[in-house]
Amino acid sequence: MDLNEGTQRDVSATLNDIDRYNRFIGGASFLRRYVFPRLRAGSHGQVQRVLDVGCGAAGMALTVAAFARREGLPLTIIAMDLDSRSLVAARERTPAGSAVAFVRADASALPFRDKSIDLTFSTLLLHHLPPTAAEASVSALLKVCRGSVLVNDLVRNTLAWWLFRMVSVFMATNNMSRLDGLTSIRRSYNPVELLSIFHRAGCDDARIAEHPHYFRMTAIAEMERD
Numbered sequence: 001m002d003l004n005e006g007t008q009r010d011v012s013a014t015l016n017d018i019d020r021y022n023r024f025i026g027g028a029s030f031l032r033r034y035v036f037p038r039l040r041a042g043s044h045g046q047v048q049r050v051l052d053v054g055c056g057a058a059g060m061a062l063t064v065a066a067f068a069r070r071e072g073l074p075l076t077i078i079a080m081d082l083d084s085r086s087l088v089a090a091r092e093r094t095p096a097g098s099a100v101a102f103v104r105a106d107a108s109a110l111p112f113r114d115k116s117i118d119l120t121f122s123t124l125l126l127h128h129l130p131p132t133a134a135e136a137s138v139s140a141l142l143k144v145c146r147g148s149v150l151v152n153d154l155v156r157n158t159l160a161w162w163l164f165r166m167v168s169v170f171m172a173t174n175n176m177s178r179l180d181g182l183t184s185i186r187r188s189y190n191p192v193e194l195l196s197i198f199h200r201a202g203c204d205d206a207r208i209a210e211h212p213h214y215f216r217m218t219a220i221a222e223m224e225r226d
Contacts, residue, residue, distance in 0.1 A: 003030075010176045012057070014088040017177040018124065019059035025061060027123055030152045034218060036067055038119055038148050039075070047074040049132060053107050053141065054078035054125030058090035065099045067074040073097055082106050083096045108136035109201035115146035115223070118154040123152045124178030127188040131197065134189075144219060149203075151219040153189040191217050 006014070018082070019162055022028060042048055054059040061079040068075040080103045081087055087102050095098055105111050107125065120141050126134050141149045159221050172178040189197070191208045198206035206221040 006085075006176050008085050008088060010174060011083070012092075013084040013174050014177040014180055015057035015059075015086060015089050017171070017173055017181075020171070021181075022059060022123065025101060026152070026167045026211060026216040028063070028220055029211070029214065030123060030150075030216070030218060031063055031067070034148075034150050034152075034220070035064060035121055037121065039064075039068070041075055042118055042147060043071075043073045044171065045074075047076055049116065050075055051110075051112070051117045051120040051144070052077065052079045053110070053122040053137070054118065054128075055081045055090060055102075056086050056124075058094060058102075060092065060123055061090075061099040061100045062098070068099060071165075076101070078103055078112075080105050080107075082112075087175065108133060108140050110140045110144050112144040114143055117145045119150070120145040120148070121150040121152070124154065124184070126151055126153045126194070126197075127184050131193075134197050135200050137199055138203070138219075142203055142223065145223050147223060149219075149221040149223065151194070152216060153194070154185055155210070155212075155215050155217050156185065156188040156190050157215050185215075194219050 008049045047183060050064060055061050061077050065077055077100045079090060079100050084104060087104055090102060129137055161182060164185060168178040168181055191210055194217060195208050196223060203221045206219055209218045211217060
């Protein structure tokens, strides 16, 4: 979803569709497989700081907050997005007293100190960025994180494009959502390209986990703590 495209109502509806896709097509699985175990392992009675970059309507951040409540894990969750309309939608659905705080900022210029975040993740963000901007964003994530950097995104795939074109007729609630999904698949990277982005950002130890049944992949980088 591009900046300045669509009304607030269109954007909110599209973000709701994305959250629904995430629940069933890879996003919830990403949290269960990669985020939740690391938060459990990193909990030593101290508050962990978690950063969701490109949070959209905060569906993923709120799911992490609900997990932390169930597990009794002390977390501060920062949900960040550059699009002010996304943050409006996110704040509208966030209950009072939530552990989620919102920040408007560019993914390539994160307003946090070096090594001040315990776990950083992004979902469905990187395909919106051309290679140079994607590299700058990954570099910023690596810089502020002292734990795990997890980047989950679509894999560019012709079959995925055709499948989404068919199912979105029934699943998408508006035309903007449908077009955004098709454009996102076309603009996505493949695993080799994503790994190359991490290497150019200065992380030679990153690895890519592929999830072909969801047409997704996850880049994983573990930072050395001081």
